[in-house]
Amino acid sequence: MNKPIRVAMLVHNDVKRDARVRKEARSLVEAGYDVDVYGISNDLGRIGTSQIEGATLRLLRSNKRALLRSWLEKGVIAAAALIFVALAIAAFTLGDTHWQLRWLIFIAVPAMLIAANSVRPQLSPGNLRLRLVELGLGFCASALSIYLLDKGLISLPEIIAQFALLWFISGSGLNVFHFLKQAGKLKKAYSRSGHNIQSRHRALATLLFNGVRKRKYDIVHSHDLIGLLAGKMIKEKNPDTVLIWDAHEIYEGVPDIADEYFKLCREIILNSETYIDRFITINKSIAQFYAANYNLPPASIVMNATRAVPSVQYDGRLHNAAGLPQTQKILLFQGGFAEYRGLDALMRAVPSIPRDWSVVAMGWGKLKSELDRVAKEAEAADRPPALVVIPPAAHDELVEWTAGATLGIIPYENVCLNHLYCTPNKLWEYPNAGVPILATDVVEMAEMINQWGTGFLLPRDLHERDIVRFLEKTPDSEISRAKKNCERFSEEMGWHRFESVLLDLYGSLHEQPQAKQHRRKVAV
CATH class of the missing domain: 3.40.50.2000 (Glycogen Phosphorylase B;)
Structure with a gap:
């Protein structure tokens, strides 16, 4: 076998x-x-x-620390070597220019200690090279201080002040990331x-x-x-x-x-x-x-299709989790709360949406706090919540949660090629649960929605009033018509259609040996 x-x-x-x-x-x-x-x-x-x-x-x-380990360690070692050389040259050549030596011991040595503190958390405990750097740094600082004291170029109080500064830096763990944390924009710029x-x-x-x-x-x-x-x-x-x-x-x-x-x-x-x-x-x-x-x-x-499921009998879980009456119509956004996915326009629309509609954001991501803020500000005594934010559903239960929505929104912004040509999972996840789509008319999504009649299109340059106007003016009968088309779409464009493409590709690998290929030697 x-x-x-x-x-x-x-x-x-x-x-x-x-x-x-x-x-x-x-x-x-x-x-x-x-x-x-x-x-x-x-x-x-x-x-x-x-x-x-x-x-x-x-x-x-x-291990995020491990990602920084190599360049931090090399940077500290190289900087330490340069500082040590500078200290040695200064001690033997600058002579009576004691003010320059003061700059070295009060600026360069503390700066190196801050650098050592910065790299310490990124290295394994007891890292030998870091220990050697710190010992060398302490030796040079001590030797230079004794030399200057012997020559009468520095006073004892100044030496005490210097070592008090070094003790404070070492004991407090002061490091460069404390400064970067305060300079958030600088840190963000580097991270990008x-x-x-x-x-x-x-x-x-x-x-x-x-x-x-x-x-x-x-x-x-x-x-x-x-x-x-x-x-x-x-x-x-x-x-x-x-x-x-x-x-x-x-x-x-x-x-x-x-x-x-x-x-x-x-x-x-x-x-x-x-x-x-x-x-x-x-x-x-x-x-x-x-x-x-x-x-x-x-x-x-191989498109991002979902496996077709039997007709879902909605059990009320989405409304219950959102604290909404079962009669309330839901405009559902599910997935990552990320920039450029149209959440800004959706949040601006929240205060103006019709009373019989609520937006439910079911997912995760960095815009969650902003969504929570908008939901709080939109609270009113005379209507159900206009916006509710709930955690993401488990993958195996997603269709049962999605089924509670009246419409599923995919308001991606036309800011890049990736969005212009996107076909996200939600393009199948909503219809698979019997939920029509409301999406911006970017190329691939618009073509699929128009071809199968699974939803409605918003202008590519989306404004919050476009969302509000659609909810106000679109009759339930049109949404029901799109809902019927969702079932046909899921049956014909489900995962089974693209699974065969995947398996055919794998099957082709058994039928013919792989040709030897010339390979570039360029390193990335």
Whole structure:
């Protein structure tokens, strides 16, 4: 009996909410593949091996401190060396220019101690090199102080003041991140820089690579850019491994992209082109983008469809969780509370929405506090809550929660190629629960909604009054008509349609051996 083909899926998240990865893993397991899914998490309670969708989930720990370790350690060592050289030169050449020496011992030495405090949390306890830096720093400061005291160039009170300053810095743990925390904009600017993101991408890719390399796999299925970086490393180590790249979006087409990150995205893909044996993406517009800009294998289009479910009997859970009467109509936003997803316009619309409608935001993300604030401000005694924010539903129960909505909104803003061509999971999740869609008319979403009649379109340049006007003027009969179309859409455009594309792609790998490819040696 032949052994099952072993597949490693590489993902840079914890997989818990990654519906696409979960669907693909389940389909491959049901087709007889032996699938391991490698993910990354900060939740210590989930680190290790478990089961998900019939596959083995191997969650690796993402240590944010480890991501900073290399450059911080090298920076402190290099800076320390320069300071030590400067102190030595000053002690033997500056002579009577004692004011310059005072600057060295009162500015340079404390600055180096602050740097040492900054790097200490990022290094393993008892790190030898850091200890040597601190000992050397203390020795140089002490030697220079004694030299200056002996020459009469500095007084004893000044030496006491200097060591009191050093004691305070050391004892308080004062470090550069205290200052960065106060300068939030500076920290945010650095976090978005290409250099920082490149370091993070490579560190996470290396984490995935180290998790996979001790096991032998026939196929590596890499998701997104970090997965691609890790897959390339594996392919370099084991050239016979088949590498599939699954691109969920246009990575250089995200909102507010910095020039450095744009270049990094292109560099990663260009340097990985010849390693990729098969290519998957989510729709034809994004496939055309990659075909025009990169030398990749022909794209297999596997859309973010959901598995069709039998007609859902709504049990009232969404209304109950939101504290709304069962007769109240709900405009549901579900998913990540992120910028550029139209939440600003939706929040501005809240005070003006009709009394028989409520907005329910079911999800997570950095805009949650802003949503909570708007919900509080919109409270009124003469109507049900205009906005309610509730936690995300469990993946396995999502359809039962979604079924309580009257409409599901996808108000993505037209700020980048990625949004212009997006086909998010919600485009299927809402109709699968019998809920019509209200979405901005970006290219791919508009085409699908128009083709299948599963919802309604808002202007691409969305304003809050567009949402309010739609809710005021659209009769229930039109929403009911769209609701009927949702069932037909789910039956014909469900996961089964794209599962066959995925399995055909995998099947093609068995039919013909992989040709040896010339590979670039350019490092990312």
